[in-house]
Amino acid sequence: MDVPISRGQIARQFLSAAKGVLLDWDGCVAIENRVLCSAKKLIEQHAGRIAIVSNNSTHVSADLAAVLARHGLDVPEHRILLAGVEAIRHVSARGARRVMMIGSPKVRQFARMQGIVLVRENADLVVLARDARFTYAKLERAANALQRGADLVVANVDRTHPGIGNRLVPETGSLLEALLACVDGVRDKMRVIGKPAPLLFELACERLSVTPGEAVMIGDNPETDGEGARRAGIHAILVGGASPLRLEHLIEPSV
Structure with a gap:
């Protein structure tokens, strides 16, 4: 056999x-x-x-x-x-003038190195990546930018990734859900890179x-x-x- x-x-x-x-x-x-x-x-x-x-x-x-x-x-x-890196490259290629970036210091610095102008208000485009320092104030600024018509580029939609000892590590997707809960009609128009x-x-x-x-x-x-x-x-x-x-x-x- x-x-x-x-x-x-x-x-x-x-x-x-x-x-x-x-x-x-x-x-x-x-x-x-x-x-x-x-x-x-x-x-x-x-x-x-x-x-x-x-x-x-x-x-x-x-x-x-x-x-x-x-x-x-x-x-x-x-x-x-x-x-995250490819989201920044995508935004740089689009030539967006005023970008609100929610992300880590490393990724924000990479965005600046690509010539992207990062702003806190009046953004043409919002980039969402994983941000361990995410706050209510950042959520409020991003939600209002989208409400005023800014585009949204999302690094990934993962809600979590595995940590040591099977602990859950919150990911970009969990921040995205908070943002989408604030503003209607964004999900169908956003660009996901990951x-x-x-x-x-x-x-x-x-x-x-x-x-x-x-x-x-x-x-x-x-x-x-x-x-x-x-x-x-x-x-x-x-x-x-x-x-x-x-x-x-x-x-x-x-x-």
């Missing part, structure tokens, strides 16, 4: 055949920017084919490249695609010089990693949560 091939073996076969390996960050590669041992081994095995595709909107690509480098892993900044939207997947394939059909996406969130990859024509491998697979199942056994 033939021995059935395990799901881990099947997943490793997909990885072995792929020309590009896209990895989620929070909850997959790292927990609160602490790289998991299994992720380190996986990246080492597929080093030249790796791109990070993350809804992270707190950090810039150089931050995560530095985290990986401390573990002896070399993933170039141009292959680290982050929702997964499951296609932009990060497209950029990752471009940076790796592969087609979507030649790539594999590894992540822990079926709504963003799984659904986003499916829409982009990329095979998804889900780990953790309800999936029977864990990251360690994807590591090729030592010879």
